[in-house]
Amino acid sequence: MAGPLSHVRVLDLSRxxxxxxxGQNLADLGAEVIKVERPxxxxxxxxxxxxxxxxxxxxxxxxxxxxxxxxxxxKSITVNVAKPEGQELIRKLAGKCDVLIENYKYGDLxxxxxxxxxxxxxxPRLVYCSVTGFGQTGPxxxxxxxxxxxxxxxxxxxxxxxxxxxxxxxxxxxxxxIADIITGMYASIAICAALAHRAxxxxxxxxxxxxxxxxxxxxxxxxxxxFSTGRPPKRIGNLHPNIVPYQPFRSSDGEVIVACxxxxxxxxxxxxxxxxxxxxxxxxxxxxxxxENRAEITRLIQEIFVRKTTAEWLELLEAAGVPxxxxxxxxxxxxxxxxxxxxxxxxxxxAAAGKLPLVASPMRFSGTPLEYRLAPPLLGEQTDQVLGExxxxxxxxxxxxxxxxVV
Numbered sequence: 001m002a003g004p005l006s007h008v009r010v011l012d013l014s015r016x017x018x019x020x021x022x023g024q025n026l027a028d029l030g031a032e033v034i035k036v037e038r039p040x041x042x043x044x045x046x047x048x049x050x051x052x053x054x055x056x057x058x059x060x061x062x063x064x065x066x067x068x069x070x071x072x073x074x075k076s077i078t079v080n081v082a083k084p085e086g087q088e089l090i091r092k093l094a095g096k097c098d099v100l101i102e103n104y105k106y107g108d109l110x111x112x113x114x115x116x117x118x119x120x121x122x123x124p125r126l127v128y129c130s131v132t133g134f135g136q137t138g139p140x141x142x143x144x145x146x147x148x149x150x151x152x153x154x155x156x157x158x159x160x161x162x163x164x165x166x167x168x169x170x171x172x173x174x175x176x177x178i179a180d181i182i183t184g185m186y187a188s189i190a191i192c193a194a195l196a197h198r199a200x201x202x203x204x205x206x207x208x209x210x211x212x213x214x215x216x217x218x219x220x221x222x223x224x225x226x227f228s229t230g231r232p233p234k235r236i237g238n239l240h241p242n243i244v245p246y247q248p249f250r251s252s253d254g255e256v257i258v259a260c261x262x263x264x265x266x267x268x269x270x271x272x273x274x275x276x277x278x279x280x281x282x283x284x285x286x287x288x289x290x291x292e293n294r295a296e297i298t299r300l301i302q303e304i305f306v307r308k309t310t311a312e313w314l315e316l317l318e319a320a321g322v323p324x325x326x327x328x329x330x331x332x333x334x335x336x337x338x339x340x341x342x343x344x345x346x347x348x349x350x351a352a353a354g355k356l357p358l359v360a361s362p363m364r365f366s367g368t369p370l371e372y373r374l375a376p377p378l379l380g381e382q383t384d385q386v387l388g389e390x391x392x393x394x395x396x397x398x399x400x401x402x403x404x405x406v407v
Contacts, residue, residue: 003030004368008195010099011036012074013081013090015043017147017177018211019103019131020070021184022191026099027073028361028370034093034386035071035377039078039407042379043067056354063352068376070184072348072358076377077386078407085406087112092391095123098198099191103131106141116206126204127194129187135210145211147177154179154215159222162237171235183214244290245269248327249302254310258301259323263287272320273304348375383407 008031012023020035020043027033037043049064080086091114094100100119102109109115116128130136133145151157151173161172187209194205216223222233225241233241240246245266248255260266263286270279278284278300283293290297305313310326317324328336334345343360350356356375363370387393387407401407 001368003028003370004365005192005195006030008032008099009097010034010101011090011093011097012101013109014101014103014131016045016103017070017180018183018209019101019129019187020045021181022129022131022187023074023101024070024072025184025188025361025363026191027374028363028372030368030370031099033074034097034382034390035074035076036079036081036090036093037076037379039080039380039405042076042078043071045070046379053350053353053356055352061352063376063378068356068358071376072372073374074377075374075382075386076380077383078380080406081109081112081114083404083406085401085404087114089387089391089401089406090114091119091122093386094119094126096390097123097126098195099127099129101129101131101187101191105144106132106134106136120204120206124204125198125202127191127198127207128204129191129194129207129209131183131187131209131211133211135213136206136208140212147180147211148173150179150211150215154212155219155222156215159219159233159235161235163235166237169235178218179211179215182218183209183211186214186217239294242291243287244294244297245301247298249305251305251308251310251313255327256305256310256313256317257325257327258317259325261323265322266290268320269317269322272316272322273301275300275304346372348372350375351378351381380407 005026008026010023010026010031010033012019012033012035014020014023015037023033023035035043045067046063048066051065052060053063053065053068055061079089081090094114107115110118116130119126119128132141133150134140134143152171156178157171157173160174162169164170187207190207190209194207198204221242225233238247243261246259246261248257258269260269266287267279270276278297282289284290284297308316314324314326326332333339339345345357346360347355347357358372358375360372361370384395384398387398387401398407
């Protein structure tokens with residue numbers, strides 16, 4: 001059965017992660033996604049290795065594992081947008097697409113006659129999504145934006161990591177480019193909303209997604225905590241600013257995360273851990289009091305946790321209905337029975353690697369289940385196919401474009 005966006009065609013001019021992440025989401029949802037890359041070089045992230053994708057004989061290819069994380073389901077064509085002939089190809093392709101995604105610096109595509117105002121006249125139904133560091137307005141709009149600097153500038157690093165003065169203290173970036181990824185997710189939502197609007201009105205529009213905006217939005221309750229108190233939240237490591245206990249504790253042989261999101265769960269925990277006196281202690285009976293007395297309740301629970309192994313705690317807390325979990329590395333993640341049952345790891349046939357392991361989309365549909373049709377493409381793998389099928393170019397015309405360095 002066709003995916004929910006199987007009627008949509010996307011021209012993806014983006015590179016690295018934020019834009020490609022949105023394009024991959026749309027591809028997972030069934031859209032035809034045509035990825036436009038620079039001839040001979042391709043998406044910058046193809047070179048973000050090691051590690052590299054290995055071919056069927058175990059030899060390293062020119063494509064990084066990083067690239068494969070965000071480009072499943074796409075067709076790759078190479079077009080030199082700096083050449084007038086390349087610009088004309090993009091205009092013709094955009095005229096036959098529903099969505100265009102780009103993450104060029106502010107104004108760059110307009111210089112080539114490929115900005116939204118240039119393309120909407122020939123395709124007023126086009127949903128044109130621009131992804132930049134700082135957006136299309138404001139004093140920083142011409143600055144380049146990269147995930148690490150946005151995590152710092154947007155407040156994420158101010159609340160991530162151990163407190164100053166603690167062992168290992170100081171600001172920390174998240175373990176993945178979370179500003180890029182969340183911007184790609186917001187872009188995916190915005191594109192779907194714009195397509196829904198177009199279905200009602202027939203009109204496309206320009207979507208303006210910024211890494212800084214998205215990173216700030218991702219801080220969620222940390223923002224509203226600040227608005228409520230007037231004090232910027234501080235780094236508190238693995239603790240939760242509003243809930244106690246909601247943190248890892250050291251067992252006799254590892255660590256266990258306990259997440260008591262309400263007073264009832266805390267009482268269940270105390271019963272399971274044979275420390276019901278803590279639940280009756282007025283210092284700890286309510287979450288508000290536990291937050292006020294965080295250091296003391298943490299000390300007392302930690303003394304209890306070291307008496308059992310991680311496995312013993314996981315079994316005990318699970319039986320009691322107390323949310324808990326281990327701290328897994330990725331080998332353990334993909335070995336979890338739940339991850340296996342959900343089919344989190346998939347394999348796709350890759351032109352060079354053969355069977356390429358990837359991670360399935362977390363989006364599940366009862367009526368239009370997702371299908372994974374294409375592995376991340378080789379550079380320019382579908383250039384001839386797309387130019388021939390979409391634009392009607394013959395083999396000789398494509399060969400000339402290739403000789404001229406246009407594709």
